[in-house]
Every structure is written in C-alpha cells, then in structure tokens.
Amino acid sequence: xxxxxxxxxxxxxxxxxxxxxxxxxxxxxxxxxxxxxxxxxxxxxxxxxxxxxxxxxxxxxxxxxxxxxxxxxxxxxxxxxxxxxxxxxxxxxxxxxxxxxxxxxxxxxxxxxxxxxxxxxxxxxxxxxxxxxxxxxxxxxxxxxxxxxxxxxxxxxxxxxxxxxxxxxxxxxxxxxxxxxxxxxxxxxxxxxxxxxxxxxxxxxxxxxxxxxxxxxxxxxxxxxxxxxxxxxxxxxxxxxxxxxxxxxxxxxxxxxxxxxxxxxxxxxxxxxxxxxxxxxxxxxxxxxxxxxxxxxxxxxxxxxxxxxxxxx
Numbered sequence: 001x002x003x004x005x006x007x008x009x010x011x012x013x014x015x016x017x018x019x020x021x022x023x024x025x026x027x028x029x030x031x032x033x034x035x036x037x038x039x040x041x042x043x044x045x046x047x048x049x050x051x052x053x054x055x056x057x058x059x060x061x062x063x064x065x066x067x068x069x070x071x072x073x074x075x076x077x078x079x080x081x082x083x084x085x086x087x088x089x090x091x092x093x094x095x096x097x098x099x100x101x102x103x104x105x106x107x108x109x110x111x112x113x114x115x116x117x118x119x120x121x122x123x124x125x126x127x128x129x130x131x132x133x134x135x136x137x138x139x140x141x142x143x144x145x146x147x148x149x150x151x152x153x154x155x156x157x158x159x160x161x162x163x164x165x166x167x168x169x170x171x172x173x174x175x176x177x178x179x180x181x182x183x184x185x186x187x188x189x190x191x192x193x194x195x196x197x198x199x200x201x202x203x204x205x206x207x208x209x210x211x212x213x214x215x216x217x218x219x220x221x222x223x224x225x226x227x228x229x230x231x232x233x234x235x236x237x238x239x240x241x242x243x244x245x246x247x248x249x250x251x252x253x254x255x256x257x258x259x260x261x262x263x264x265x266x267x268x269x270x271x272x273x274x275x276x277x278x279x280x281x282x283x284x285x286x287x288x289x290x291x292x293x294x295x296x297x298x299x300x301x302x303x304x305x306x307x308x309x310x311x312x313x
Contacts, residue, residue, distance in 0.1 A: 001237055002027040003230040004163070004194060006220030007065050009033060009095070011276065014051045014062075015264065019257050020223070021060050023245070025230025029062040033092045035105065036068035040076040046084055053085050063134065066123075067092040069104040069115065075122035078133070088132040088160075091119060093150070096138070096169040107169035110141045113153050120157035132160040136196075139181050140168040151185045151193075159191060163218055166197040173221075179211035186213040194218050200225065200283075205233050224280035227253070247287045251311035254278070258308055262301060270299045274308070287311060 005012060005020055007030040017029045031049045034041065047053055052062045064086040068074050078089045093116055095106030109116055116135075124133045135154045139147040147164070154162055164185055166177040177198035186193045196218035199205050205217065223229050228245040235242035254274060261273035275296060281288035291311060295304050 001234070002194075002216045003233065004028045004030065004196075004216070004218035005223060006030070006196060006218050007032050007090075007092075008220055008224075009097070011224065012220075013049075014060075015257060015260050015273070016224075016277075017052070017060055017062060018260075019253050020227065023227050023231070023253060025228060025232075025234060026219075026223070027061070029060055030065050030090050031062060033065045033067035033095060033100075033106075034077075035100075036066050036070065036074050036077045038070055038073050040073065040080055043080070043084060046081050046086070050086070059087075061087055063088040063090045063132075065090040065092050065136075067095060067100065067105045069109060069119070071115070071118045071122040074119055075126040078123045079126040082127045082131045086131065088134055089123060089127055090163075091123060091133070091135040091159075094136045094138045094163075094165050096172055101169070107138050107141055110138060110146050110150060110169065113146065113149050116150055117153040117157045120154050120159050124158035133158065134161040134163065135159050136163040136165065138165045138168055139171075139178060142168065142170045144168045144171075144178060144181060147181055147185055148188055151189050155189045155191050161192045161194065162189065163194040163196055166195065166212070177208070179208045182212035182214060192216060196220065198222075199229075201229065202232055202236055205229075205236075221280060224277065225283040227281075247285050248312040250281065250285065251287070251291075251308060254281070255305075255308040255312070258304065268299070270301050271295060271304045274304065 003026050005026045009032045020026050034049050050062050052060045064081040066074055093109050100106040101108040127133055137150050164182045166179050166182050182195045194216040195208055195212035195214040200222040232242045258274040278288050278292040295307050
C-alpha cells in the first residue's frame, strides 16, 4: 500500500512536504499544480514549485503536477520537467477552482474526454518510458457522470496510474465522498487506481478501502489535520498497535514550520502559514484551537514564537 499527500494549492508547498516527510508515513508527494499555457515552461518555474529537483539524494519523492488544456505545450513542459529529474509527471483534471476552470484548466476538462485523451497521449509520447505519467480526475464536472469514460480514455492514452477524487466539481469539498464510484473505475481499468477524498481518520480509511477496492490512497486535508494519520493507517494494515503522536510533538513540527516559512516570506506575512496549518490541526487537536485563538490577530514574530514554544517546552 502506498499513501500519497494531495497537491493542495497554497498549502502543500515544499515546506509542508518537508514536515510531512519528517513525520513519516507518506510515500509519494505531488507539487501544487504548475499552470501551462501556450509555451514550454522554463527551468526556474519547475524549481520554484519543486526545489526537491535540486536536492542531493535522498530526495523527497515529489511528482510534478501540470495543469492546462494545450496538449503540445503540456507535453513539451512535461518533457522538460522529466529532464530536470522529476520522478513522475501528474496531470490535473480535477481542480474545481472557478478561476482555473474559466481558463480551461482542471475539472472543466472532464466534459471533454477527447481532449483529456490528447493531453495524456501527447505527454506520454514526450516523456521517457521510465518516467510514469499519471492523471488525477474527479467523478465529473456538474454531474458525477463522466468518470468511467475519462478513466478508460486516460488508460488508453498510456497513463501509468490514475488518482480519483470521489466527488464532482459541483460537489466541491462537501461531504460525503462517493468512494463506490472509484470501485467501478477500479474494475473497469487495469492501471493502478488511487482513492482520494474525505479520509479524515482510520474509520474513514477502512470504509474507503472497502468501497473503492483500492490498495493506494491519497490524503489531503485529513493528513493536515491529523499529521500522523498515514502512520496510523499503515500500522493498522500491518496489524500493529499504534500510539498516536502527542500534541507536544506536533507543536514542535509546527514551530519549525513557522521558522522556515517566516524566513521564506515577507515580514508582513509573519505567521500566516503557521495559522493556516493550525486551522486544519484544530479539527483534531483541542490544543491547536486554543493556540490559534491566542495568535490569530498578531503578526509579531516574538509573540507567535513564544506561544508555539510554550506548547512543547
């Protein structure tokens, strides 16, 4: 079984990927989507989204995710990313953001199966056979009605793997997730299928595995709220008892994340990324909710720094 960390725009950047790699349990990471318009992207864009490309071994296993609707530009950009060392190329057909969809990217393409086929096919032709090409879809755009034909087209176009978010674009991120539809896809294609959507805890995972028939899973908001969820899932699957990571240990990781992101962003954004993560952590830890309330209105580095230290020292 493999566990993926979902590519959440504005949230799962290289700072967050590093933290999750230290905590453990995640096997594969995916960058935030890299938008491709009508030309091949330069090296600096790929390095911006995936500094892991420049890391010495061992690297954090991070796939490059591309988004767009121009098959030729996507294919040439994918070839460029592969030459730079991307371990795999992922194609985004699932983003529900209105701005993205208005510009012919993400989930809106789910209504154009022929274009999806062309994109995957041309990317596969340009990327060396040793580099996997994968795709992520939702169950449909306005309705949950295009998942089977899109999944089969992606397989026929030569993709090595398919990740399925078990909602339509119209569903957004509202519960529930419709894992049973992933099960239908799993039975209709031969390539590996990865289940994604609404896995917040071990109980959700067990139900998702039963309904989706999948062996591999992608966690998003659930892993941000419960950072050792991947480790708990793996322990369960291996028949081992698991001792949850205490809040004090999570707080140490949060503090390190705060220091790293403060160094990376202008002073006016001090603490914003830590607060963003605390928003998710508050779903699982009462301590996180209290900490968020204590720092949410300040951008003073020393106040936030001290507040975070007090939760583990």
